[in-house]
Amino acid sequence: MRAQHLAAALALVLLACGAAGEDILIKGGTVVNADRQFQADVLIRGGLIARVGPNLQAERQGTRTLSAAGRLVMPGGIDPHTHLSMPFMGQVTCDDFFSGHAAALAGGTTMHVDFALPVDHDLLAGWDAWQRKAADGVMDYGFHMAVTSWSDKVAADMGTLTKMGVNSFKFFMAYKGALMVNDEQLLQALRRCKELGAVPQVHAENGDAVAEGQARVFAAGITGPEGHALSRPAALEGEATARAIRLAQFVGAPLYVVHVMSRDAAEEVARARQRGQRVVGETVASAIACDESSMWDADFTRAAAFVMSPPIRSKEHQAALQGALAGGLLQLVGTDHAVFNSSQKAAGRHDFRIIPNGVNGLEERLHVVWTELVASGKLAPTDFVRVTSTAAAHIFNVYPRKGLIAKGSDADVIIFDPALEHTLRAAAHHSALDTNIYEGYKARGKVLTTISRGRLVWHEGRLNITRGSGRFVPTPTHGPLYAGLDAVPEHSLFDVARYGGVPVRRAGDAPASG
Ligand code: URP
Ligand code: ZN
Ligand code: ZN
Ligand code: ZN
Numbered sequence: 072m073r074a075q076h077l078a079a080a081l082a083l084v085l086l087a088c089g090a091a092g093e094d095i096l097i098k099g100g101t102v103v104n105a106d107r108q109f110q111a112d113v114l115i116r117g118g119l120i121a122r123v124g125p126n127l128q129a130e131r132q133g134t135r136t137l138s139a140a141g142r143l144v145m146p147g148g149i150d151p152h153t154h155l156s157m158p159f160m161g162q163v164t165c166d167d168f169f170s171g172h173a174a175a176l177a178g179g180t181t182m183h184v185d186f187a188l189p190v191d192h193d194l195l196a197g198w199d200a201w202q203r204k205a206a207d208g209v210m211d212y213g214f215h216m217a218v219t220s221w222s223d224k225v226a227a228d229m230g231t232l233t234k235m236g237v238n239s240f241k242f243f244m245a246y247k248g249a250l251m252v253n254d255e256q257l258l259q260a261l262r263r264c265k266e267l268g269a270v271p272q273v274h275a276e277n278g279d280a281v282a283e284g285q286a287r288v289f290a291a292g293i294t295g296p297e298g299h300a301l302s303r304p305a306a307l308e309g310e311a312t313a314r315a316i317r318l319a320q321f322v323g324a325p326l327y328v329v330h331v332m333s334r335d336a337a338e339e340v341a342r343a344r345q346r347g348q349r350v351v352g353e354t355v356a357s358a359i360a361c362d363e364s365s366m367w368d369a370d371f372t373r374a375a376a377f378v379m380s381p382p383i384r385s386k387e388h389q390a391a392l393q394g395a396l397a398g399g400l401l402q403l404v405g406t407d408h409a410v411f412n413s414s415q416k417a418a419g420r421h422d423f424r425i426i427p428n429g430v431n432g433l434e435e436r437l438h439v440v441w442t443e444l445v446a447s448g449k450l451a452p453t454d455f456v457r458v459t460s461t462a463a464a465h466i467f468n469v470y471p472r473k474g475l476i477a478k479g480s481d482a483d484v485i486i487f488d489p490a491l492e493h494t495l496r497a498a499a500h501h502s503a504l505d506t507n508i509y510e511g512y513k514a515r516g517k518v519l520t521t522i523s524r525g526r527l528v529w530h531e532g533r534l535n536i537t538r539g540s541g542r543f544v545p546t547p548t549h550g551p552l553y554a555g556l557d558a559v560p561e562h563s564l565f566d567v568a569r570y571g572g573v574p575v576r577r578a579g580d581a582p583a584s585g
């Protein structure tokens with residue numbers, strides 16, 4: 072957040088006193104949920120949605136009435152993939168839980184799930200560290216936990232974390248020598264997730280091949296950000312995606328593939344779903360709106376801003392990912408918001424391998440998804456709600472509390488003007504980042520108002536937030552990805568008990584006569 076925004080936010084904190092307690096009545100809008108859209112007013116009280124229906128009237132003195140005529144009233148966005156205050160590649164992402172949340176709210180996102188990293192491979196120490204970081208937050212958040220090693224203690228700690236409200240664990244198949252796990256570790260972890268009813272997530276790239284590709288590209292004298300794109304092609308993402316999917320099938324676990332960046336990976340997800348496997352594919356805003364040519368920009372700062380992994384790819388991949396969302400082959404859009412200032416990215420000025428990986432998007436995601444997919448006619452507004460909010464609420468098992476405008480749900484609501492056009496710029500954003508991969512992007516449709524748990528936090532271009540007002544949202548295990556799965560026998564690929572209906576011999580069986 073820039074200084075002038077910070078000052079404005081602090082000034083507004085004074086105005087915010089008592090705001091959480093006031094009723095808010097949204098009049099005359101079109102409510103859009105993932106299943107349908109309809110004309111209705113929305114009454115908010117005590118942080119919850121109290122009523123949804125025609126011709127609602129204020130029921131209490133001091134009710135704040137907001138007109139939504141000609142506008143859409145939608146569930147706040149849920150970003151399933153962020154990295155706030157994350158130590159990574161020798162740097163720490165420059166958005167913390169305050170500036171990151173400010174950015175999110177200004178862009179209509181009211182909940183995110185951040186990736187906590189273990190501290191020295193210790194999951195519980197990682198949990199403590201992330202809870203401390205999040206104490207500065209101003210909106211709802213959940214945690215995934217990364218698993219970067221394997222031991223009995225890690226397995227036990229995963230169980231402990233599920234009791235504390237973590238229902239998802241991420242495994243990196245890349246970042247060799249740092250976060251990467253091997254197939255043996257991944258298999259054990261997938262099995263443990265299945266035992267716990269937790270969602271296993273993979274960063275799918277072949278880390279060994281990436282390391283080799285990086286060495287080869289660098290040895291060829293390519294040191295700039297374009298070397299990042301060249302050194303880790305889509306085939307390596309497709310390979311790892313297929314491998315993770317097959318290992319999950321072997322174990323009988325569902326699988327969530329994070330940041331699907333290529334046609335290759337999207338096709339593997341689609342094929343798995345077609346065979347009846349429970350696989351979820353998440354793509355990210357940068358993958359559907361940007362292309363790799365930016366990494367060839369002559370300006371290092373501009374080019375390095377686009378460096379993330381797996382890489383942003385060609386326009387053909389971008390179109391394929393948009394098509395996969397439109398066709399229901401991929402299920403949701405996150406951001407992988409992991410931001411490093413230009414001074415931090417400059418660490419890799421002479422070697423693309425040490426440019427800290429990550430791009431922005433937490434503030435821009437809803438605008439980018441609307442512009443790319445709804446304004447272009449590929450997705451209906453209801454589908455927009457599904458891919459930006461409801462799908463994440465389902466998968467991480469917080470639906471219908473989140474991801475829905477209905478009586479009793481949390482009052483996380485946005486008012487969206489589909490007709491308003493605006494331009495995205497670093498100078499106007501609320502992230503602490505000094506660049507923006509969407510610099511100059513012409514967005515169609517704009518979030519006018521964000522309500523977070525009944526508080527009017529973004530309205531008329533101003534933030535109204537209170538440091539420390541954020542809240543951890545526990546995500547319970549055994550969500551929809553597991554519903555009915557217990558009835559399916561494990562090791563369906565490895566059915567040793569039968570061969571063509573004939574029982575097999577086992578050690579200890581009586582020897583066959585004759
Ligand atoms: O480049 C990226 N994606 N940075 C964040 C870490 C990760 O792999 O998600
Ligand atoms: Zn990743
Ligand atoms: Zn990530
Ligand atoms: Zn700002």
